[in-house]
Amino acid sequence: NFFKKITIFKMKNIKKKEENIGILLAMIFSFITHTYIVQPFVIPTSSMERTLLVGDFLLVSKIHYGLRMPISPIYIPFTHNNIIGNIKSYISIFQWPYFRFSSIQSVQRNDIVVFNFPKDHNHKIIDRKDHYIKRCVGLPGDLISIKKGILFVNSKKERSFLEKQQAYFIKTENIPLNVEYLEKEMDVKDIEYIGEKNNEHFYQIMLNEKKAVDIKNLFENIIFIKKYILPIHFKEHYIFPNHFDWNRDFFGPLHIPKKGEFIKLNPKNIHIYNEIFNYEKVEKIDIVSKKYYKVKNNYYFMMGDNRHNSSDSRYWGFVPEDHIVGKPIFIWMSIDWDRKSPINIFSWKFRWDRMMKTIDGKHSYLSLFFLFSFVYIIYFLFKSEKSSTQ
Incomplete structure (x- = not known):
């Protein structure tokens, strides 16, 4: 019985060590996967x-x-x-x-x-x-530009896709929108109630084109529903690069820097590429004396x-x-x-x-x-x- 107990005790210790090693190996494998493969x-x-x-x-x-x-x-x-x-x-x-x-x-x-x-x-x-x-x-x-909320890349209109959302301005008459139905049945989440005036109700809702059409056909009390596009002369103060009268719907044209290319610098565009100089650790004193700058890295929009x-x-x-x-x-x-x-x-x-x-x-x-x-x-x-x- 004594030797039997010792044998059982040893087997339990071996099993426990195996389990601990298994847990450790699993953690190491997870860490390597998380760091180097997928996250x-x-x-x-x-x-x-x-x-x-x-x-x-x-x-x-x-x-x-x-x-x-x-x-x-x-x-x-x-x-x-x-x-x-x-x-x-x-x-x-x-x-x-x-x-x-x-x-x-x-x-x-x-x-x-x-x-x-x-x-x-x-x-x-x-x-x-x-x-x-x-x-x-x-x-x-x-070359990136946005006109009336439509993106153009190298002067070509972007490829349309169904899931793209934009702000829509909606006005209803007499009765407010059924917000609960929109949220639960149509899975519309970003709904902002602007207010009411003369028994008319105003909303701003984030929708794709399909959802906008569905809502228009569903609610008879909607007077109009249209995309909320900012005016061309409206300047958003937080827009990049803060030196042009641009906004989210009227933007650019803006050139995206490419590794190895030479950018001709002038008073109009030097503000655009200030961030590039910071990323590439270039002294501004050196930039002022140059007419061209060779880009060291690729950049994306x-x-x-x-x-x-x-x-x-x-x-x-x-x-x-x-x-x-x-x-x-x-x-x-x-x-x-x-x-x-x-x-x-x-x-x-x-x-x-x-x-x-x-x-x-x-x-x-x-x-x-x-x-x-x-x-x-x-x-x-x-x-x-x-x-x-x-």
């Missing part, structure tokens, strides 16, 4: 609606556009820039130089891209800046699909190539939560039609997910039964 992200704002919805959980590939090696190597695993509040999760004293491996594919026009926000002044290290996700509408060397509710390149400028993180692959989970109280789990609703789907919605991996889950459950039950008989 999960969640959509917190409506700037990309209706392509990406608030509550979409994404997997983002870090190797499609070339794996960017960590610049800040000393940090708490599975955290980004802050732990709680303003307490940083990394040490900025030691930094690796920027290095990126060769890409599987280059950034294409209209790609949805995850990148570090260039104007995040709370974090100086590139890979610790806040994450943004937008659509890349302008590549290095492109990003915009949200929710065109009138997006903080993007129209407001803060270009995205340098070294700020690009990766390419979203698919939505692995999607939760429709109360935007005013997202932590209220009792109000959560799973969007089953979006789970395990590619970003463009053309392909679904939900069946593979259920197959994998079924195999895992069978394996777990088999392992539990086997261990109980030993």
Whole structure:
């Protein structure tokens, strides 16, 4: 009995060590995957609606556009820039130089891209800046302009897509809009009630063209519904680059800098490229004495699909190539939560039609997910039964 007890004790210790090693290996594997291959992200704002919805959980590939090696190597695993509040999760004293491996594919026009926000002044290290996700509408060397809310790239009108949203101005007569129906039945979230005058009710709602047509046909008390386009002479004070009378709907033309090209500098455009000089660490004294400047990096122009509710390149400028993180692959989970109280789990609703789907919605991996889950459950039950008989 004594030797039997010792044997059982040793077997338990061996089993415990195996379990600990298994947990450690799983953590190491997860860390390597998270850092070098794919990383999960969640959509917190409506700037990309209706392509990406608030509550979409994404997997983002870090190797499609070339794996960017960590610049800040000393940090708490599975955290980004802050732990709680303003307490940083990394040490900025030691930094690796920027290095990126060769890409599987280059950034294409209209790609949805995850990148570090260039104007995040709370974090100086590139890979610790806040994450943004937008659509890349302008590549290095492109000429961007917006007229009446319509984007033109190299003088060509942008490719239309159904999910693009803009602000619509709606006026109803006698009866207000049925906001509850819009939110619950038509999944319209961004609704702003402007006010009432002479028994007429005014709203500003973010819609795509299809939703606008559906609402117009559905409510008989709507007097008119039209896109809310800012006048050409209206200047938005926070628009980039703050030296022109531009706004979100009348913007440009603006040239996007390309690596290796020479930009002819003059009093009109030098303000546009001030940020470029800062990124590339060029002394302004040296710039004043030059008529041309050779660009050292590629830059991109990003915009949200929710065109009138997006903080993007129209407001803060270009995205340098070294700020690009990766390419979203698919939505692995999607939760429709109360935007005013997202932590209220009792109000959560799973969007089953979006789970395990590619970003463009053309392909679904939900069946593979259920197959994998079924195999895992069978394996777990088999392992539990086997261990109980030993």
